[in-house]
Amino acid sequence: MTASVLTPQIEARFAAVRQLADAVLFEGYVLYPYRASAAKNRLRWQFGVLAPPDWGAGQGEHSSQRTECLLEPRGDAVLFAELRFLRTQRRTVQRADPPGFVTVAELELSDRVLTPWDEGVEERVQLVLPIADLAEQPRILPFSRPAGEETEEVRGQGGRLVGRLIRRRAELTGELRISCVELPGPYAVRKLTVEVANTADWQPEPDADREAALPRSLVSAHLLLGLDRGRFLSPTDPPEWARPATADCANAHTWPVLAGEPGSGDLLLSAPIILEDHAAIAPESPGVLYDALEIDEILTLRTAALTDREKREARGTDARAAAVIELADTLPPQVLERLHGAVRSLREITEPAAAADPDDALQRLLSPGTPWWDPEADASVDPQRDTVLVDGRAVGAGSRVVLRPGRRRTDAQDLFLHGRGALVEAVLHDVDGGVHLAVTVDGDPGADIRREQGRFLYFQPDEVALQAGEATVRPDGATPVVET
Structure with missing residues (x-):
């Protein structure tokens, strides 16, 4: 098996789904009021955490996830897969104290307040596999990310050195285990199984807590799967003939759904949260707010109303938090007006009322071009x-x-x-x-x-x-x- 960069055609199709996948990847990354000091930002990474196997088993975390789904490949179909996850990068703040530096709880600047924080670095593992090769034997793809440390100087007014940030990353190791077997019966359908496992060889101390395990974990782990020829069957709404085989699919700690444009079946997103087939980001959403439990309009207004000190701390918390503050402060009024909401599930009926069935009271009362839920549609009320x-x-x-x-x-x-x-x-x-x-x-x-x-x-x-x-x-x- 050879890990490969996606072809340009598949890359373009994956790119269209990554906006939704990013909402999964960064969900809960930083919550309002976007400050590291806020209580609800002290317990993070709630979705798709794959912890080291020697720690997670007794701590309520899992070390692996499994995706199973049905697909109908055609000809010499090729499977494209992309594992995405966040890597925890621990940031320490130090103040300049000549001739050296001293670690501090915060470093206040004119435009931001820097505090210790765990930054999330996006990682991807991509692979390309012919379905025919998978039919012969399961494949295992090991992957790793080395430990590392970086230092960034912090300068204040006039370019004076006032401190530094130290970012440390622990080593990560994992495996992708893939198999695809043909199911008996008259249909050319196969069951695809993809397991993602954290294989970190980390021997935790007896009192090691979640904070110690996170730098060695795969956070918000999820999969994007694509076929160049054929289709995936919906795991939540399969064809009637495929329901028994779909029910036999065992998904662990993840939820696969069809992705991409409605009606298509060549892309599948397997995420650690429940989604519907062909889910999409609302077009009214002005940008990433990371706090999907809130209403965009209210959240944007509340963020814009933060004090200057609170905004400076948010800007110093993380580049993504700083982007939220900038978004809230610069959102045009016409964009904000769009956040009031939209009706999507109600269809418009545009046929002339005279052409409707006279026994259908609702149709009879509708005027041309008027949605059925509009009060003006029914003159009898x-x-x-x-x-x-x-x-x-x-x-x-x-x-x-x-x-x-x-x-x-x-x-x-x-x-x-x-x-x-x-x-x-x-x-x-x-x-x-x-x-x-x-x-x-x-x-x-x-x-x-x-x-x-x-x-x-x-x-x-x-x-x-x-x-x-x-x-x-x-x-x-x-x-x-x-x-x-």
């Missing part, structure tokens, strides 16, 4: 005039009710509104046939602002009661009748 029965009486916009939120409410704060009076602002119908009352609470000093912005509280009809002596609203819009 009017939030300001519609009513709903509450205890047998019609309630609509302008009715006054008493709030009786039930225990099924997902927002526990609504229970504090129990017994409060409210004004019904609108009656809304959702696409699933549910009815909701939009209300403003009596005595809310911000009610006028909420009304102007269209921001209300929402309750279902069985969560309100009509206030005694209040007028109900007739379904035909006639003069209200006072109920006693």
